[in-house]
Amino acid sequence: MVQPDQQDQxxxxxxxxxxxxxxxxxxxxxxxxxxxxxxxxxEARTTxxxxxxxxxxxxxxxxxxFRGRDEALTAALGAVSTEIADAALAAVRASDGSxxxxxxAALGAVVDVLSTTPAKGRVLTRESSxxxxxxxxxxxxxxxxxxxxxxxxxxxxxxxxxSGARAGHHAMVFVAGxxxxxxxxxxxxxxxxxxxxxxxxxxxxxxxxRRPT
Amino acid sequence: MVQPDQQDQxxxxxxxxxxxxxxxxxxxxxxxxxxxxxxxxxEARTTxxxxxxxxxxxxxxxxxxFRGRDEALTAALGAVSTEIADAALAAVRASDGSxxxxxxAALGAVVDVLSTTPAKGRVLTRESSxxxxxxxxxxxxxxxxxxxxxxxxxxxxxxxxxSGARAGHHAMVFVAGxxxxxxxxxxxxxxxxxxxxxxxxxxxxxxxxRRPT
DNA sequence: GACATCTGACAGGGACGTCTGTCAGTTTTG
DNA sequence: CAAAACTGACAGACGTCCCTGTCAGATGTC
Numbered sequence: 054m055v056q057p058d059q060q061d062q063x064x065x066x067x068x069x070x071x072x073x074x075x076x077x078x079x080x081x082x083x084x085x086x087x088x089x090x091x092x093x094x095x096e097a098r099t100t101x102x103x104x105x106x107x108x109x110x111x112x113x114x115x116x117x118x119f120r121g122r123d124e125a126l127t128a129a130l131g132a133v134s135t136e137i138a139d140a141a142l143a144a145v146r147a148s149d150g151s152x153x154x155x156x157x158a159a160l161g162a163v164v165d166v167l168s169t170t171p172a173k174g175r176v177l178t179r180e181s182s183x184x185x186x187x188x189x190x191x192x193x194x195x196x197x198x199x200x201x202x203x204x205x206x207x208x209x210x211x212x213x214x215x216s217g218a219r220a221g222h223h224a225m226v227f228v229a230g231x232x233x234x235x236x237x238x239x240x241x242x243x244x245x246x247x248x249x250x251x252x253x254x255x256x257x258x259x260x261x262x263r264r265p266t
Numbered sequence: 267m268v269q270p271d272q273q274d275q276x277x278x279x280x281x282x283x284x285x286x287x288x289x290x291x292x293x294x295x296x297x298x299x300x301x302x303x304x305x306x307x308x309e310a311r312t313t314x315x316x317x318x319x320x321x322x323x324x325x326x327x328x329x330x331x332f333r334g335r336d337e338a339l340t341a342a343l344g345a346v347s348t349e350i351a352d353a354a355l356a357a358v359r360a361s362d363g364s365x366x367x368x369x370x371a372a373l374g375a376v377v378d379v380l381s382t383t384p385a386k387g388r389v390l391t392r393e394s395s396x397x398x399x400x401x402x403x404x405x406x407x408x409x410x411x412x413x414x415x416x417x418x419x420x421x422x423x424x425x426x427x428x429s430g431a432r433a434g435h436h437a438m439v440f441v442a443g444x445x446x447x448x449x450x451x452x453x454x455x456x457x458x459x460x461x462x463x464x465x466x467x468x469x470x471x472x473x474x475x476r477r478p479t
Numbered sequence: 480g481a482c483a484t485c486t487g488a489c490a491g492g493g494a495c496g497t498c499t500g501t502c503a504g505t506t507t508t509g
Numbered sequence: 510c511a512a513a514a515c516t517g518a519c520a521g522a523c524g525t526c527c528c529t530g531t532c533a534g535a536t537g538t539c
Binding site for chain 3: 065067068072075110111113114
């Protein structure tokens with residue numbers, strides 16, 4: 054009956070890990086499981102039960118990290134998104150060639166992540182709008198990616214590039230359109246090799262974001 | 267017990283209409299109801315029961331026209347797609363200005379259909395990938411639209427335009443990207459007026475499909 | 480070593496949608 | 510007018526998933 058007042062108690066360690074560490078690790082396993090299922094079986098079959106089974110955890114721990122299925126799905130999409138954004142920005146920083154070279158480096162990093170882990174590719178390019186909650190998140194992500202692309206293009210291409218709202222709109226078309234192309238390419242429906250997909254994206258970005266000469 | 271052999275019988279008229287006419291009219295009502303619900307409530311709430319209620323028909327007639335919910339959903343998407351494709355091609359034929367003018371006429375027709383009937387806009391730009399069956403259909407449609415765009419661009423811009431697979435890939439990026447932009451615009455998330463959206467599309471199409479000079 | 484906490488397995492209620500079947504009433508044909 | 514076809518309303522079985530709750534066993538702390 055008496056509930057020990059443990060609101061702020063850090064909990065005790067278990068298996069050498071603190072309560073917060075264990076919870077974080079479980080959440081990570083659940084997100085990874087969600088990405089795997091979402092990218093292979095698709096949204097409809099990515100049920101809470103299936104995610105728990107894939108992660109080797111039970112339903113109770115699902116609710117420890119997420120309020121419901123939608124939260125896990127959007128968390129998975131978010132994780133993939135931040136991963137490829139980080140990869141792209143890191144590649145830009147690591148490259149020191151021409152603007153086009155740096156664009157190719159960024160797109161190459163994106164394409165490589167998505168193709169070496171097909172599940173992530175499917176999550177980002179196909180299943181990202183399979184659900185009302187996912188669609189809402191996807192829209193925000195497209196806008197955000199477009200901003201990143203516009204900003205980076207502006208700093209890479211300098212005076213040759215637009216800035217402002219118009220550049221953002223063009224960048225949005227590029228982001229959504231290129232995602233579609235990469236999705237088809239991952240499905241094997243586009244007869245190009247890796248470098249050609251990257252070059253195509255770089256050419257298109259230049260055509261779309263640059264000021265007409 | 268005895269089943270009269272009525273395999274090829276045309277059925278009898280009812281309400282002045284033949285069996286085939288009645289069935290076709292019911293199917294049309296069901297497709298229209300599906301478009302309405304899909305474009306307003308979204309895919310998840312577009313249940314078979316809801317579609318029947320919206321169409322003023324009962325479940326039995328649903329199965330007369332469709333094998334299941336997915337078939338009705340894809341039929342709705344197909345109906346919207348052919349409508350805007352027809353509108354775009356008719357606008358190109360009716361226009362006799364410059365290539366850019368004719369492109370604007372085509373895009374204007376598309377934008378007008380989607381904005382005067384918001385449900386159709388949502389079906390095409392948002393809900394078109396809300397479901398595995400819809401996604402499959404959408405992919406085919408994007409490829410088909412891209413072919414149409416590439417073919418038309420080639421004949422409109424002549425030597426200035428690519429042709430072949432490369433043009434198809436660029437057109438695919440344009441189709442999917444512009445769909446995303448129009449979707450956001452329909453949602454009120456893009457601060458442009460109707461003509462600006464059309465001009466933006468025309469500029470992008472020219473930039474994307476034309477040979478670099 | 481006793482007690483509290485954590486963990487994993489699993490059962491089952493509740494909600495929702497699909498799909499089939501029945502039945503009474505209406506319209507057409509012979 | 511009678512028989513046959515058509516129509517609309519509705520009930521209910523079936524399956525699936527979400528979510529809660531219980532219980533035994535493992536792992537900590539005191």
